[in-house]
Amino acid sequence: MMLPRADENALILAINSGSSSLKLGFFREEHGDEQCLLMGTAEGLGQQNGRIRLSGLDGTVLFELNHIMESQEGALETLATVSRKHLSGDPKFVGHRIVHGGPELIDHQQIDDALLSELRHAEHFAPLHISKSLALISRSRDLFPDTPSFACFDTAFHRALPEVAKRFPLPTRLAAKGIRRYGFHGLSYESIVHHLGSALPERVVLAHLGSGSSLCAVRSGVSIDTTMGLTPTGGIPMAARSGDLDPGVLLFLLRSEHMTVDELEQMLNSQSGWSAISGGGPDMQQLLASRNRGDIQAKLGVDLYVTAIRKTIGAYAALMSGIDLLVFTGGIGQNSEQIRQLVCTGLEFLGFSEKLDGSRVLAINTEEERQIARICRRLSRPHT
Numbered sequence: 001m002m003l004p005r006a007d008e009n010a011l012i013l014a015i016n017s018g019s020s021s022l023k024l025g026f027f028r029e030e031h032g033d034e035q036c037l038l039m040g041t042a043e044g045l046g047q048q049n050g051r052i053r054l055s056g057l058d059g060t061v062l063f064e065l066n067h068i069m070e071s072q073e074g075a076l077e078t079l080a081t082v083s084r085k086h087l088s089g090d091p092k093f094v095g096h097r098i099v100h101g102g103p104e105l106i107d108h109q110q111i112d113d114a115l116l117s118e119l120r121h122a123e124h125f126a127p128l129h130i131s132k133s134l135a136l137i138s139r140s141r142d143l144f145p146d147t148p149s150f151a152c153f154d155t156a157f158h159r160a161l162p163e164v165a166k167r168f169p170l171p172t173r174l175a176a177k178g179i180r181r182y183g184f185h186g187l188s189y190e191s192i193v194h195h196l197g198s199a200l201p202e203r204v205v206l207a208h209l210g211s212g213s214s215l216c217a218v219r220s221g222v223s224i225d226t227t228m229g230l231t232p233t234g235g236i237p238m239a240a241r242s243g244d245l246d247p248g249v250l251l252f253l254l255r256s257e258h259m260t261v262d263e264l265e266q267m268l269n270s271q272s273g274w275s276a277i278s279g280g281g282p283d284m285q286q287l288l289a290s291r292n293r294g295d296i297q298a299k300l301g302v303d304l305y306v307t308a309i310r311k312t313i314g315a316y317a318a319l320m321s322g323i324d325l326l327v328f329t330g331g332i333g334q335n336s337e338q339i340r341q342l343v344c345t346g347l348e349f350l351g352f353s354e355k356l357d358g359s360r361v362l363a364i365n366t367e368e369e370r371q372i373a374r375i376c377r378r379l380s381r382p383h384t
Contacts, residue, residue: 038083157216168230202324203218212238225316239274240282279297
């Protein structure tokens with residue numbers, strides 16, 4: 001498909017799908033960067049307490065629908081329909097966050113039939129994510145049939161990982177089949193690197209902390225190691241995902257507990273993490289409140305989480321011979337001062353203190369939708 005020229009007036013729709021949520025933004029370029037005109041969110045999808053909201057540039061709520069049980073595709077259609085009442089014309093480009101593209105799709109690129117075919121072949125790498133992405137791409141094509149679209153891969157930021165970080169200690173034949181470390185949250189990390197710009201120092205640790213959490217070691221703006229591996233299940237413990245485990249645990253569960261592969265996958269992705277340890281829900285704010293009231297299991301859940309983060313920061317300090325800047329982002333990282341303080345307590349030997357130093361420890365809002373828009377506009381200008 002021949003691309004129209006993406007001048008500063010070209011409207012771009014950025015679609016960011018999560019496990020049970022959907023975010024989207026409509027962007028135009030102003031003063032050299034993407035400005036959000038409308039922001040749509042859908043939370044609790046597939047649940048009785050679901051909510052859809054559309055907000056304007058100043059945060060004014062233009063549309064809200066509560067207590068709905070909607071799919072991601074349905075939420076996209078609702079938000080797109082409502083948005084048309086507040087915009088002059090449809091978007092010229094649509095960008096999709098794709099969590100995993102398998103071993104062949106590791107660069108942001110235009111979506112065509114060949115890419116969709118490759119994405120279907122890679123579905124076994126992330127069955128919970130890729131199937132949803134394919135469904136959203138299909139629905140957006142129905143909604144905007146003549147609009148070019150782009151795939152923005154969460155793995156792209158980590159495509160230059162050195163072999164020592166990429167490889168698992170498994171037989172070489174498995175690496176040839178794509179079994180390796182890919183890394184995720186790449187669009188979030190890209191947005192932080194863009195935000196820091198010329199102020200980005202040489203050695204940086206980025207911590208994207210939310211219901212899904214990961215850390216990334218960045219040297220000179222390039223990812224050199226990250227915690228998530230083949231899938232977003234690996235790495236540090238998360239809200240409902242286990243993170244890294246002794247492989248023997250999985251063998252034990254398969255043999256002694258007679259779990260099926262599907263049951264094991266469900267447990268690792270939805271029934272583990274700090275919510276399993278604490279016995280509560282996945283909401284970190286509520287977990288911290290219980291911890292502060294003296295709840296022993298809540299304290300253990302929080303301690304397990306922050307200790308894993310602190311250990312990773314220490315490991316990355318060893319990897320890069322020091323850290324010049326530590327950046328917290330994601331819903332928990334940027335909003336929970338207590339988590340940031342708990343993580344940094346014990347890192348005094350690296351020059352970080354419990355009272356966070358704003359010059360070496362920062363909390364920065366991640367802007368994945370804006371980064372998708374930036375990527376779309378750049379890809380639509382191949383001559384630049």
